[in-house]
Amino acid sequence: NTLDAYWDDDAHRYARMNARFGRNGETPRQDMSSIVTGPILECLNANFCNAWKHNAKVDLLTKRKPLAARLKVRPDFGIPVMAQITRTQSQESKQDIKSLYLQVACNATKFIYIENQYFRWEPLAKKIKEAAAKQVAWGRDPGKHGSIYLFVVTNSSDDGMGVGTVSTYKMLDSLGRANLMSGMAKEHQDIQQQHDVMSAVNELAIARMSSGTDAAARQKAAQKKLDDARQGRNGPLTPKDIPGLKIHICTLVAPDSPGDNWMPVYIHSKIMIIDDVFLTHGSANINTRSMEVDSELNICHERMDVTQPLRRRLWNIHTKGIKDGASDSPEDAFMAWKKTIDQNARNQKSGLPPIASLIGFSRTSTLKSQLD
Incomplete structure (x- = not known):
């Protein structure tokens, strides 16, 4: 690649280098490239040629097809796969x-x-x-x-x-790692907790209007739900x-x-x-x-x-x-x-x-x- 940003090495140094000596982009860059040899190059070429024909209306595939038989794996470039x-x-x-x-x-x-x-x-x-x-x-x-x-x-x-x-x-x-984006996670948590509090408030209001032998128990349960919802506000992101x-x-x-x-x-x-x-x-x-x-x-x-x-x-x-x-x-x-x-x-x-x-x-x- 001829872009300055890509001329980095495994050290990923902090210092920006002169373009003749190393990475000249704003920051270090982590990337990987590979050498490909053998018959699979025909598939790579076919994909390119088909796209080129579709967009540029030029048939490169027919001209290049005879070269396919000459594509050999190069063991000197690495383990054949x-x-x-x-x-x-x-x-x-x-x-x-x-x-x-x-x-x-x-x-x-x-x-x-x-x-x-x-x-x-x-x-x-x-x-x-x-x-x-x-x-x-x-x-x-x-x-x-x-x-x-x-x-x-x-x-x-x-x-x-x-x-x-x-x-x-x-x-x-x-x-389960929303906490790693704490700003957005906190906003989402606040919205959810507001919803939980409002839901608990409504549930408590209904419970207070209820009657019967279990009315007191329902009111107590609704009150606890509201207390828990309020305590949950500003809780830690985990x-x-x-x-x-x-x-x-x-x-x-x-x-x-x-x-x-x-x-x-x-x-x-x-x-x-x-x-x-x-x-x-x-x-x-x-x-x-x-x-x-x-x-x-x-x-x-x-x-x-x-x-x-x-x-x-x-x-x-x-x-x-x-x-x-x-x-x-x-x-x-x-x-x-x-x-x-x-x-x-x-x-x-x-x-x-x-x-x-x-x-x-x-x-x-x-x-x-x-x-x-």
Whole structure:
């Protein structure tokens, strides 16, 4: 990519570089690219050529078709894999990427890792919860067999989230993490509590007009309901547990940020990893547009000897190599991430530099946008 913002490396340094020497964008940028060789290039080319023919009325496919037989896998570029192209192409009613995400979420037994620019497509949250609930219903005991662990790295800044704060809130709320967007969560809580108080007031008024042997008991119950509703006002925002599912929602900062100015890392990746085996990456974000409307292209495969090293590398970047930060044990990694998130929260509050790039997702703004 020729854009200055993309010329970053794994260090995600705070300092902006001269364009000849490194990242020259406003902030560091987390992304992933890949080299693709072999017959799958014919599929990539066909997708491009068909779109070009549709829009530019130029047939490139016929001219290029004889080249397909010359497309060979290049083992010197990495381990050969059996890969598949998935697309979102609304002109052809293709929503393969949508189907892919909803299917593989059901296959997770250990962990799901999502690193994406956006995290705001609620059907995926529902499918992940459904998968965890089914496994618990089928006899999986989280205390004995462990939970499914969901690790998410996404943007929380205005620039990073863009125009989808409402759908992001709905996504987090569905996963029991509305508290991470405390501004919007507080507004929602206030509206709900006002409704609860008014409902309790009306119920008490009706109870006071009642007669009969149980009138006093009904009045007492209605009064308690009103008292509870009033006490619930201004209560703390807390996460909600989901049986069989443990969740970290995170974002990134430049790990060498000064204590008084933690710089966000712009997350541009579009990656999902399941159980260190399945991997999909490409252009699709976790949002409705990428799943149903825009033109998107992803590649997926199931090769542990490719997927696991990638996941380890990513987690080591984010946790700065701390003990168990990239562990093959989801439980150990989850605990290491929690320690990192908690320590970074304390450091930020105290005006100290971060210990690693990984921090907890947090957004206090009440700004609402729902164009996506």
